[in-house]
Amino acid sequence: MLDEKLLVELSAEKQYPIFINFDLIENLEKSVFNYTKANKILLVVSEKVNKIYGGKLNFKNSIKYVLKDGERQKNLKNYQRILNFALKNKLERKDAIVAIGGGVVGDISGFVAATYLRGIDFIQIPTTLLACVDSSVGGKVGINTDFGKNMVGAFYQPKAVFCNLNFLKTLDERQFKTGLSEVIKYAFIEKSCQAGYEYNFFEFLEKNSDKILSRDEEVLAKIIKISLELKASVVAKDEKEQGLRKILNFGHTLGHAIEKVTNYKKYTHGEAVAIGMNFAISLACKKGLITEEYKNQSFELIKKYNLVGKTPKFNQKKLIDAMYSDKKVEDGKIKFILPIRKASAECLDFNPEDFY
Numbered sequence: 039m040l041d042e043k044l045l046v047e048l049s050a051e052k053q054y055p056i057f058i059n060f061d062l063i064e065n066l067e068k069s070v071f072n073y074t075k076a077n078k079i080l081l082v083v084s085e086k087v088n089k090i091y092g093g094k095l096n097f098k099n100s101i102k103y104v105l106k107d108g109e110r111q112k113n114l115k116n117y118q119r120i121l122n123f124a125l126k127n128k129l130e131r132k133d134a135i136v137a138i139g140g141g142v143v144g145d146i147s148g149f150v151a152a153t154y155l156r157g158i159d160f161i162q163i164p165t166t167l168l169a170c171v172d173s174s175v176g177g178k179v180g181i182n183t184d185f186g187k188n189m190v191g192a193f194y195q196p197k198a199v200f201c202n203l204n205f206l207k208t209l210d211e212r213q214f215k216t217g218l219s220e221v222i223k224y225a226f227i228e229k230s231c232q233a234g235y236e237y238n239f240f241e242f243l244e245k246n247s248d249k250i251l252s253r254d255e256e257v258l259a260k261i262i263k264i265s266l267e268l269k270a271s272v273v274a275k276d277e278k279e280q281g282l283r284k285i286l287n288f289g290h291t292l293g294h295a296i297e298k299v300t301n302y303k304k305y306t307h308g309e310a311v312a313i314g315m316n317f318a319i320s321l322a323c324k325k326g327l328i329t330e331e332y333k334n335q336s337f338e339l340i341k342k343y344n345l346v347g348k349t350p351k352f353n354q355k356k357l358i359d360a361m362y363s364d365k366k367v368e369d370g371k372i373k374f375i376l377p378i379r380k381a382s383a384e385c386l387d388f389n390p391e392d393f394y
C-alpha cells in the first residue's frame with residue numbers, strides 16, 4: 039500500500055516531513071509523538087471528523103477542542119476561545135497543538151499555535167482533500183475578518199503533516215470537489231512551480247477524471263503527491279510569498295472576493311476558486327497572453343470535474359471593492375495570477391476595466 043514521505047525544505051535547518059498513507063487512524067498518536075516532545079497535546083478537531091473518528095483519536099495526555107465546520111468559524115471569537123481553552127488547561131511552551139480537520143481547523147489552530155506563549159509546536163493532520171493538497175502545507179495560518187479572508191495571520195510551519203487518506207473516504211461530495219479545485223489549480227501552474235520534474239499534470243487530470251471522481255485510491259494518492267511536490271517546491275523557494283509563491287493563488291483573487299461578498303455561505307472555497315480560475319483564463323486570452331485553443335482546453339478541464347454550476351451573476355462593483363482588500367494589493371493595484379502559456383502562470387496587474 040502507498041506510503042510516501044516528502045520533505046518541505048525551507049533551509050538546511052528548517053525542514054519538515056509530509057506523510058501520505060493509508061495507515062490506521064489509531065496509529066496517528068504514535069506518529070505525532072515522533073515529532074514533538076510535548077507532555078500535553080491540545081487536539082483541535084473538526085466537529086464532523088470528531089463524530090466519525092473521535093473514538094480513534096484519543097491521544098494520551100490530551101485535551102480536545104471541537105470546532106464547528108465551515109469557513110465562517112475561522113473568526114476572531116473562535117481564535118480567542120481556543121486560546122482561552124489552552125490557557126485554562128495550562129498548556130506549556132513545550133506542549134503542542136494538533137489540528138485534525140480541514141483548512142479551517144488547520145488555519146485557526148495554527149494561528150493559535152503561532153501566538154500562544156509566542157509559539158508552540160504545531161502538527162497538521164488534514165482530513166479533507168483541500169487541506170491535504172494545500173492548506174496543511176506551507177505554514178499559512180490565520181483567521182478571516184470583516185475586511186476579508188485570512189487578513190490576520192502568520193507564516194508558522196508545522197513540525198510534520200500527516201495526510202492519512204482514510205479520512206477522505208467519508209468526505210462528502212461537495213467537500214471532495216472543493217479540494218479537486220485546488221488540485222486542478224496545480225495543472226495550470228505546474229511549470230512555474232519549478233519542481234525539476236515534468237509531471238504533465240494537465241494531461242494526467244484530463245485522462246483520469248473518471249478514476250479521480252470515483253476516488254480510486256491509487257490515482258487519488260498520486261494526484262495528492264504531485265500537488266504536494268509542486269507546493270513544497272514553491273514554498274521552499276519563497277516561504278513568505280515575496281514573489282514566486284503568489285502563483286499558488288491562481289483563481290484566488292476573484293475566488294476570495296466571491297466568498298466575501300456572498301458571506302462565506304453560498305460557495306465553498308473550491309467552487310469560488312474554480313469561478314476565479316475560469317475568469318483568469320478568459321482574461322488571459324482577452325489580453326493575448328494565451329491562445330484561444332488553450333483557453334478552451336482549460337475550460338474543458340475545469341468542466342470535466344463539474345466544479346462550477348451555472349455562471350452566477352455578481353455585483354461587480356462589490357467584487358472589485360472586495361478585491362481591493364486582498365492581501366496581494368500592491369501600491370493600490372490589484373494583482374491577478376494569469377496563465378501565460380500552458381501550465382505556466384505569472385502575477386500581473388489588473389485593471390478594473392478588465393472586468394467588464
Ligand code: GLY
Pocket residue numbers: 172173175176178283286287
Ligand atoms: N494557499 C496558497 C499558499 O499556501 O500559498
